[in-house]
Amino acid sequence: MKPSIRWGIIGCGLIAPKFFHALENTGEGQVVAAASKSIRRAKRFGKKTGVERVYGSYQEMLDREQLDAVYIANTHAEHAAAAKLCLNRGLPVLVEKAFTRNAKEAAEVITLARNKKLFCMEAMWTRFNPATAKVRALLAEGAIGEVTRLTAAFCVLMPPCMKTMPWNRMYSPRFAGGALLDIGVYPIAYARMVFGEPPQKITGSADLAWTGVDKTSEYRFEYSGGRQADLITSFVRQRPREAVITGTQGNICVPHFSGAERLIITRSGCAPETIECGAPGFEYEIREVHRCLREGLIESPLMPLDETLETMRTMDALRAQWGMKYPGE
Ligand SMILES: NC(=O)c1ccc[n+]([C@@H]2O[C@H](COP(=O)([O-])OP(=O)(O)OC[C@H]3O[C@@H](n4cnc5c(N)ncnc54)[C@H](OP(=O)(O)O)[C@@H]3O)[C@@H](O)[C@H]2O)c1
Structure with a gap:
């Protein structure tokens, strides 16, 4: 045992x-x-x-x-x-x-x-869910050809009262709140996974709350060969939480991509096909930690620390464009 x-x-x-x-x-x-x-x-x-x-x-x-x-x-x-x-x-x-x-x-x-x-x-629990594993496998086998574009939205309506409470971590600069770090990090990490590299060009815009952190922010990432990602995150706007990965030979739509149960793949010239992947959960990431501990690994190959660092750099670059700083930075 x-x-x-x-x-x-x-x-x-x-x-x-x-x-x-x-x-x-x-x-x-x-x-x-x-x-x-x-x-x-x-x-x-x-x-x-x-x-x-x-x-x-x-x-x-x-x-x-x-x-x-x-x-x-x-x-x-x-x-x-x-x-x-x-x-x-x-x-x-x-x-x-x-x-x-x-x-x-x-x-x-x-x-x-x-x-x-x-x-x-x-x-980054989403990384370990079965639907994410399936997306990775499909991309690796070239099921939709070369990826050219990703669109992803992650919006969660926060109760309006939170906006008036600077001590609430979601809107608090002191606790590094804001949509970017809280939920924008999901589509950003997803883009890193889908394209397999950090973006060459990062542009974004933000709608800041009175506390100084973003309540909505949008990002465009550009990669070599004209490939791009368009991402949005918000505490105050609603959008279907989904990711659409477009390739030269089809597309993959992942509803609720952060905790997806299924995906819909449309290969060029074919009807859309729904693939059931199984329930998401924290269990997958926890098992991965246990596996790494048992095997003496100090990093997970599925969520490497260099990727985490790149994601933080990307978010720094966006915040620099908006002049959004946390106390003491
Ligand atoms: N993986 C996911 O699906 C998921 C979902 C939600 C959140 N998260 C992440 O998990 C972390 C915690 O999120 P949560 O939703 O559990 O947050 P939360 O309930 O608002 O607070 C978590 C902890 O943060 C500290 N804290 C929060 N507000 C504070 C305040 N005003 N003053 C002082 N300390 C405060 C407290 O730590 P102490 O108890 O130690 O004092 C609190 O117990 C965040 O990094 C969040 O982004 C992940």
């Missing part, structure tokens, strides 16, 4: 219980402890999940617990510090997206992980 992997969680917000349940579903590990900056939040997480060992300090959890890995799920602005805290304790980390606030912080975390030979990965 494989030994059960003991996880700690940093950040006891909305996503933490989802990780807890997905980990249980894998049958490969358990959350043994969780930490928050607020003991009340940590206790609430404990009540919801049955995790008894909860802490009001990240440091205290790391001091007291025997862990094999840590899932970092606090705000984007806090990811780098939390990841470094764990890595400096010799602990592998799975860091929620967006990996950090900017490329400088990402490079620091990546360098530390590599120097210490510890596993580190951005929790």
Whole structure:
């Protein structure tokens, strides 16, 4: 029997219980402890999940617990510090997206992980879902010829009251909020996967909230040979959440591409064909972390750290065009 992997969680917000349940579903590990900056939040997480060992300090959890890995799920602005805290304790980390606030912080975390030979990965869960695996396989076998264009939209309507709350992480510059880092990172990472390289030219526009972070942003990425990606993300506009990959010999439409269950492929001269791929979930990324830990890999070949760094650089380039900075940058 494989030994059960003991996880700690940093950040006891909305996503933490989802990780807890997905980990249980894998049958490969358990959350043994969780930490928050607020003991009340940590206790609430404990009540919801049955995790008894909860802490009001990240440091205290790391001091007291025997862990094999840590899932970092606090705000984007806090990811780098939390990841470094764990890595400096010799602990592998799975860091929620967006990996950090900017490329400088990402490079620091990546360098530390590599120097210490510890596993580190951005929790880009979509990358590991069966529908994404199918898209990759279809592209690799040339099912739609050469990819020429990607369009992708990821829009999530946030409750209007959030806009007036600067302490809400979604709209907070202090917590590196904004649509770009929160949800724009999905289509950007998708473009990186589809084209297999970073864009040569990046242009974008943003509609900023009064707090100074983007509530809507649009990006055009250009690649060699006239290939391009047009991406949009928004907290206030609605668009079908889908990706359409166009090739020289057909196209692939992926409804709900971040958590897709199926895709529709139309090969030149053929009728559209729906391919059922299976339910998405965090379980796939968690199993990949476990596989890497068991095999002594310090990076996942499916979500390499260099790609994460490129995504952060792309988002830095967009923010530079909009003059969108976080405090202290
Ligand atoms: N993979 C996905 O599908 C998915 C979905 C949603 C979010 N995420 C990512 O997961 C991370 C957490 O998201 P979430 O939805 O769980 O966020 P959340 O519930 O708003 O907050 C998560 C944690 O961030 C810290 N935090 C949030 N707002 C704060 C504030 N105003 N003041 C101080 N600390 C604050 C707290 O950490 P402490 O408890 O440690 O104090 C909180 O527990 C983010 O990186 C997000 O982008 C991923």
